[in-house]
Amino acid sequence: MDKLLEFRELAFGSRMKRLSETLMRDVKQVYKSLYLDFDPTLFPVFKTISDEKSISTGEISEYLQITQPAVTQFINSLMKRELVIITPDINDKRKKNISLSEKGSALVLKLDPIWKIMEEELTAFIKRPDTSLMNHIRLTEQNQRDKPLYQRIMQRIRNSIEIIDYDSEYAKDFLELNLEWLETYFYVEPHDTEVLENPQSYILDNKGYIFFARFNNEIVGTVALINEDECYELSKMAVSPKYRGMKIGQQLMDKCIEFSKQQGWEKIMLYSNRSLTPAINLYRKVGFYEVPVENEALYERADIKMILEL
Amino acid sequence: MDKLLEFRELAFGSRMKRLSETLMRDVKQVYKSLYLDFDPTLFPVFKTISDEKSISTGEISEYLQITQPAVTQFINSLMKRELVIITPDINDKRKKNISLSEKGSALVLKLDPIWKIMEEELTAFIKRPDTSLMNHIRLTEQNQRDKPLYQRIMQRIRNSIEIIDYDSEYAKDFLELNLEWLETYFYVEPHDTEVLENPQSYILDNKGYIFFARFNNEIVGTVALINEDECYELSKMAVSPKYRGMKIGQQLMDKCIEFSKQQGWEKIMLYSNRSLTPAINLYRKVGFYEVPVENEALYERADIKMILEL
DNA sequence: TATATTTGCATAAGTACTTATATAATTTAT
DNA sequence: ATAAATTATATAAGTACTTATGCAAATATA
Numbered sequence: 001m002d003k004l005l006e007f008r009e010l011a012f013g014s015r016m017k018r019l020s021e022t023l024m025r026d027v028k029q030v031y032k033s034l035y036l037d038f039d040p041t042l043f044p045v046f047k048t049i050s051d052e053k054s055i056s057t058g059e060i061s062e063y064l065q066i067t068q069p070a071v072t073q074f075i076n077s078l079m080k081r082e083l084v085i086i087t088p089d090i091n092d093k094r095k096k097n098i099s100l101s102e103k104g105s106a107l108v109l110k111l112d113p114i115w116k117i118m119e120e121e122l123t124a125f126i127k128r129p130d131t132s133l134m135n136h137i138r139l140t141e142q143n144q145r146d147k148p149l150y151q152r153i154m155q156r157i158r159n160s161i162e163i164i165d166y167d168s169e170y171a172k173d174f175l176e177l178n179l180e181w182l183e184t185y186f187y188v189e190p191h192d193t194e195v196l197e198n199p200q201s202y203i204l205d206n207k208g209y210i211f212f213a214r215f216n217n218e219i220v221g222t223v224a225l226i227n228e229d230e231c232y233e234l235s236k237m238a239v240s241p242k243y244r245g246m247k248i249g250q251q252l253m254d255k256c257i258e259f260s261k262q263q264g265w266e267k268i269m270l271y272s273n274r275s276l277t278p279a280i281n282l283y284r285k286v287g288f289y290e291v292p293v294e295n296e297a298l299y300e301r302a303d304i305k306m307i308l309e310l
Numbered sequence: 311m312d313k314l315l316e317f318r319e320l321a322f323g324s325r326m327k328r329l330s331e332t333l334m335r336d337v338k339q340v341y342k343s344l345y346l347d348f349d350p351t352l353f354p355v356f357k358t359i360s361d362e363k364s365i366s367t368g369e370i371s372e373y374l375q376i377t378q379p380a381v382t383q384f385i386n387s388l389m390k391r392e393l394v395i396i397t398p399d400i401n402d403k404r405k406k407n408i409s410l411s412e413k414g415s416a417l418v419l420k421l422d423p424i425w426k427i428m429e430e431e432l433t434a435f436i437k438r439p440d441t442s443l444m445n446h447i448r449l450t451e452q453n454q455r456d457k458p459l460y461q462r463i464m465q466r467i468r469n470s471i472e473i474i475d476y477d478s479e480y481a482k483d484f485l486e487l488n489l490e491w492l493e494t495y496f497y498v499e500p501h502d503t504e505v506l507e508n509p510q511s512y513i514l515d516n517k518g519y520i521f522f523a524r525f526n527n528e529i530v531g532t533v534a535l536i537n538e539d540e541c542y543e544l545s546k547m548a549v550s551p552k553y554r555g556m557k558i559g560q561q562l563m564d565k566c567i568e569f570s571k572q573q574g575w576e577k578i579m580l581y582s583n584r585s586l587t588p589a590i591n592l593y594r595k596v597g598f599y600e601v602p603v604e605n606e607a608l609y610e611r612a613d614i615k616m617i618l619e620l
Numbered sequence: 621t622a623t624a625t626t627t628g629c630a631t632a633a634g635t636a637c638t639t640a641t642a643t644a645a646t647t648t649a650t
Numbered sequence: 651a652t653a654a655a656t657t658a659t660a661t662a663a664g665t666a667c668t669t670a671t672g673c674a675a676a677t678a679t680a
Contacts, residue, residue, distance in 0.1 A: 009432040010425060011354055013334045015447055018375070019454075020326035021637085026460035027323070033464060034555040041666065044321055058628055065328070070667060072630060094628045094675050110552065113526035115320060117470060121463045122319040126450050130440040133450055137325055140436050140443055144329075150336035153431045154343060160427060216423035242420065245344040331667085351636065368658055380637060382660060404645045404658040 027118065037081055038111065045074040049084060050108050054099040056089070083107060158247055161220070163255040166199070166210035173219035174199055174210065177238035184241070185276065186301045196236070199224070208232075211255055213239070213248045221248040223256055225268065232260065234270040237279075249279070253286055260310055267309045271302035280304070337428065347391055348421065355384040359394060360418050364409040366399070393417060468557055471530070473565040476509070476520035483529035484509055484520060487548040494551070495586065496611045506546070509534070518542075521565055523549070523558045531558040533566055535578065542570065544580040547589075559589070563596055570620055577619045581612035590614070 027040040038046075044064050049055055057075065061068040075098055078084045083104035089095035100108065126133035143149075166174075175196045182188045195202045199210055206227050213221035220243045224236035234256055239248045260268050270288065272279060288306035337350040348356075354374050359365055367385065371378040385408055388394045393414035399405035410418065436443035453459075476484075485506045492498045505512045509520055516537050523531035530553045534546040544566055549558045570578050580598065582589060598616035 007354065007357060009429045009436070009444055010357075012432055012436065012444055013330045013337070013350060014354055015444070015451075016326050016330035016333075017637090019447055019451060020323045020330070022454060023326075023459055024323040026454075026458055026463070029460045030463045030467075034467075034553070040323060044324055047320075056628080057630095067668065068629070069631080069669085073667080092628080092676070096629075113470075114467065117466050118463055119319045121459070121466050122322055125453055125459055125462065126319070126322065126446075128441070128446060128449060131438070131446075133443075133446045134319055134322060134325070136436075136438060136441075136443045136446050137329055139438060141325075141329060143435055144332060144336075148336055149333055149431070149435055150339045152435065153336070153340045153428055156427050156431050157340075157344075157424065160423075243344070327667090366658080367660095377638065378659070379639085379661080383637080399658095402646075402658080406659075 023122075030114070030118070034114065036107075036111070036114075038107065039077075042074060042078060045071060046078060046083065046104075046108075049078075049098050050100055050104070054087075054097045056095050056097055058095075060098070078104070158251070160215060161246060161248060161251055162214045163251060164212050164214055166204065166212070168200070170212050170219050170222075171199060173212065174222050174236070177219070177222050177240060178236055180241070181238040186273075189299060189301075191299070203236075209259065210236070211252060211259075213252055215243060215246070215248075220246075221252055223252040225256055225260065228269075230269065232265060232268045234268050249282060253282060257286060257308070257310070265310055267307055269305060269307045271299065272304050272306065273301050274304050283308075333432075340424070340428070344424065346417075346421070346424075348417065349387075352384060352388060355381060356388060356393065356414075356418075359388075359408050360410055360414070364397075364407045366405050366407055368405075370408070388414070468561070470525065471556060471558060471561055472524045473561060474522050474524055476514060476522070478510070480522050480529055480532075481509060483522065484532050484546070487529070487532050487550060488546055490551070491548040496583070499609060499611075501609070513546075519569065520546070521562060521569075523562055525553060525556070525558075530556075531562055533562040535566055535570065538579075540579065542575060542578045544578050559592060563592060567596060567618070567620070575620055577617055579615060579617045581609065582614050582616065583611050584614050593618075 031038045061071045085101045087097045178196050208227050209225040221239040226233045288308045293305040341348045371381045395411045397407045488506050518537050519535040522529050531549040536543045598618045603615040
């Protein structure tokens, strides 16, 4: 029973690791059976030294795309087996040039035919009628270089957030998301509860708009555009703390700007608080600039006013 | 510059490991970006517990084909994150049943959509027009189960040993291999040198035969069939100590038996020494049985005589 | 020409496993 | 019923790397 099979692509990393370890173990066993004091993990470094005659630690690291400490450790291991010799560079005293010892050269001669056989066998082992597993890995590495998996996943996660219009069934989410935000950063003022519990009368009936961010059938963020004398006010923006990192605030903001432009408005404004640095940064990033705040602001927490010209 | 590419199939294990580590790192980064206290290495164990509701350490180990200490360590890690709870089994006090804690169940709910997206993205990432890398790995794992790589390589190494007839250009090898063997196990008697230096007159001209084992254009072993009054004597068998583990002695022996049968001989015999246990074992294995040794044996070291009926 | 920065390598500690071994509970054999 | 073997898990140490950091030599900058 191998449950790892069931997990399919998600266990891909584990599966690959396991397969590579299995094959490494088998190759190790081959060396052991032939009474050769060698190890498959040493192969890349050893073979590189053999091919290049004389090469420095840093160069090996660059060649093999493994870290420099790893190379140092491999060289120590090769030194312990007396397979390589180290000669300090004449021009650069920091540098160490590694080359094969006599024992190392003798071992290469012995290993060469074995390597040849192993390569043939491995080629057959990983071959499929259509292509080789090695080729497949190479193409996958290319994918990674073109656009790392991390970026692909994050983009897809962000793309799967939908921005949707107000619906009364989300009234509860509107209230809860905002209350949670207020309780975390400030405290709930009487006027807050009044507005948040009655979005229909306070916002929508007054030609305002409310949007929601939905992820996986869950409401994870909200924002409102409220009709004020001067212009529309971007307000009531709240994102579920459970879904940080998904750039939900950014997407809600993008939606508001796009919507406002469609409506033909000249500008929108917002009130915020200077202590909310990440939020202020986002506002500035999309083009909001600071203007003096009036004296008779509706909420105590509002100590900054910003305007975006569309 | 990536020299690992040049090594092709030989660096296959390293390449796979590197790719799986790269992908693991990317997935780790995704969790981090989403502020999720989770790690891709925990996935197989965590998901198994989630799927099975309640499961013991040993069962997880069997399911995932990872060692039991690894499972114990993963569970410790999950316990530290308070994602699982451990309940001792009622019937078997050694057993520990692992199940998700409330926090763990909540995390599964949060992770499920992320996993879904990751799986889709990974599927696309490793897909080729012809097949998926995952499928390719699966088929390679099947190869390993059918016949492990170790056996394939060893068999090929053994198959690449050729048994060839005597040629005067190998006279030196015949001498050296035998001298080396004698010096290691006994000492060189005067008659030895005389025979080994003149195989033509002492063996071949007297209707004897000499065979060599060749590997990678190097003579790695030898054996002779010497015409004696009673019957042919298998003698002068020597294998290069550098090539132990390749079953060269076995192959030389097989050749001699096959050849003797072809010649229509009724039996062959050999002299040896009781201290050479591996050799004696080989002789017995192929069917030689012990007979009393004559008093006037040619060599001091001969304290056992064996016969094989063909 | 002194100082700051960079480079080449070493060392230390961490990670995700492994193998080897220990311990207690259970099952099997006598 | 007791001893011996087996099973379930834990612990310790090793491996093949990694990241983080340190140090000395070389190079760039003021």
